[in-house]
Amino acid sequence: MNTRNIAIIAHVDHGKTTLTDAILRQTGAVIDGASMDSNALEQERGITIYAKNASIKYKDTKINIVDTPGHADFGSEVERVLRSIDSVLLVVDAQEGPMPQTRFVLKKSLEIGHKPIVILNKIDKPAADTARAHDEILELFFDLGATEDQLAFKTVYAIGKEGVAMRELTNPRINLEPLLDAILEEVPVAPHNVDAPLKAQPFNLGYDNFLGRLAIARVYEGVVKTGSQVLVKKANNESENGRITKLFTFDGIRRVETEQAEAGDIVLIAGLPNIYIGDTICDNSNTETLPVIHVDEPTIALNFLVNNSPFAGREGKFVTGRQIRERLLKELEVNVGLRVDFEDDVVKVFGRGELHIAILLENMRREGYELQVSQPRVIIKDIDGVKSEPFEEATIEVPSEMQGVVIEKLSKRAVQMTNMKPDGSRIRLTFEGPTRGLLGYRGQFIIDTKGEGIFASRVIGFKPYAGEIEKRQVGSMTSMTGGKALAFSLANLQTRGTLYIGANTEVYEGMVVGNTAKGEEMVVNPTKGKQLTNMRASGSDENIFLTPPIPITIERGLEIMTDDEYLEITPTSTRLRKQFLTEAERSKVKRKKED
Secondary structure (H helix, E strand, O other): OEEEEEEEEEOOOOOHHHHHHHHHHHOOOOOOOOOOOOOHHHHHHOOOOOOEEEEEEEOOEEEEEEEOOOOHHHHHHHHHHHOOOOEEEEEEEOOOOOOHHHHHHHHHHHHHOOOOEEEEEOOOOOOOOHHHHHHHHHHHHHHOOOOHHHHOOEEEEEEHHHOEEEOOOOOOOOOOHHHHHHHHHHOOOOOOOOOOOOEEEEEEEEEEOOOEEEEEEEEEEOEEEOOOEEEEEOOOOOEEEEEOOEEEEEEEOEEEEOOEEEOOOEEEEEOOOOOOOOOEEEOOOOOOOOOOOOOOOOOEEEEEEOOOOOOOOOOOOEOOHHHHHHHHHHHHOOOOOOEEEOOOOOEEEEEOOHHHHHHHHHHHHHOOEOEEEOOOEEOOEEEOOEEEEEEEEEEEEEEHHHHHHHHHHHHOOOOEEEEEEEEOOEEEEEEEEEHHHHOOOHHHHHHHOOOOOEEEEEEEEEEEOOOOOOOOOOEEEEEOOOEEOOHHHHHHHOOOEEEOOOOOOEEOOOEEEEEEOOOOOEEEOOOOOOOOOOOOOOOOOOOOOOOOOOOOOHHHHHHHOOOOEEEEEOOOOEEEEEOOOOHHHHHHHHHHHHO
16 A cells, blocks of 8 residues: 655644544544544644644555644644655645745745645635735745745645635535545655665654653654564664564554554654654664754743742642652653753753743643743853844734734834735734744733734744843732732722732732732732721722733743742642742842842
8 A cells, every 4th residue: 555644734723633634534534523633732722732643544545644733832843743754735824825834834844855735725714815825825935945846836725624625716615535636646655665674763752651652753664563673873873772562553543553564654663762853763783874853942941940839739739849850851751842951959941932831831730730930031042152042033913003003012122023014904014033022922912902913923043132122011019918819909909000810819928919000019918908997988888899800821921920020830820929928038139139
């Protein structure tokens, strides 16, 4: 049976997973209701976080499909997948056209030499413009230096949620067979040299509580068998012997145990505890190692600490430094975009972006971990004697009347506009600036655009340091005492800013309960009650009306926290707190800094 290996790539929310699910259903690979987004967080957020494998059989051909994430923070997931497949399906929203992550994944794919099949998805949208989207994609191919062969890409039109595809817009909308036929026509058959010595390379990692580390690998040459002795060659030319204990292939989204797999297939290998992405699995010491798979470097760093607040240990099962370190070591088994420095007393974690870190923290809290983290900081490097920091390109689409406030806010953060493109009543703006300037802006962007804007960004590399950036225009409202917050006190405090807590919320001294609109730091008493007397006064029995608070989530906390605060994360609560809980301690530290 012939094998074709493809990856589905696109910007976030352009319909990759919906399309993949429809392909699996129509080919009978899964039952109704099953989805590639099997992780609970993926289902809640509606985005793909982890690259996943599936397999279908169509016209006596096995098609291995890898569904990749679309968010820039998970670009490392996409990058390593592209090396292990033979072509890509580039999915583009027919209304939005190419977006930042479209450029990133397409650039990587073209550099490797793939000839993409372009899928213009969501053509049923009222504002869909397939001709404009097609021209923008062609322009993007030119910009990225595509070859003549790559420029002659095949275009398929689709509505993923309805499970239909067409070669021409005028064709009847029946099913996805036109897309599957295009895959058979355009994607080269995977080389099937089974007589050569074994040569395979992992492009993804998994973990099983019983089998340990799992390597998801492409078999390039030869045959891999259960129980066989193999050699794992590292990028530094070191080698390690191992034995394959279990071998799995994919049938739909299920893994199926097998005794052997041949060249051209994608398999799941157990029994190699020290295997890593980009290693070469072979059975002969003379075998030449495959090219190393490089993953983009992290751009932000923050500290993970043991929770030492007055409420520490109330909710979490895993609260010690040793347990947090063990969990991070386990995360490093599968999360290749993450780096962790365990050398100091404080664990320093490096990630690709705020969402990348937020997903890790959300998974940890759901598993019962309790910890606190410091404010995320960008990684500063010295490149050829020049102080450098990561820069990003941001693409923003907003209603025309809202462009002024967006441009004003970003210019204050040292982010400069590079392009402006009107599109009817909306306008698409392109900006370039330091990651520092964009950290913490997304929440403000949603408020400024009343939820009508689209914000997407991608890291474009390290550039010279952009100088100081003043971002926060509000101060913290910090509790001076512990107890239960009372409505009477909160009603007075809400006139000074925005509250993060509601009535009857338990607070402690040093906990941040809100922000102040004028930007000054305030020490407040949210537990203060109404003074009761025997005297009646006019207006003393008025109703108290509280504005609903803005609760602190992990992502919001990472955005709004300052450098003198920690974000406290437990299985059921997320709180902002000062690093030094008492006003006396904070004043002492402030005086030391001034001296």
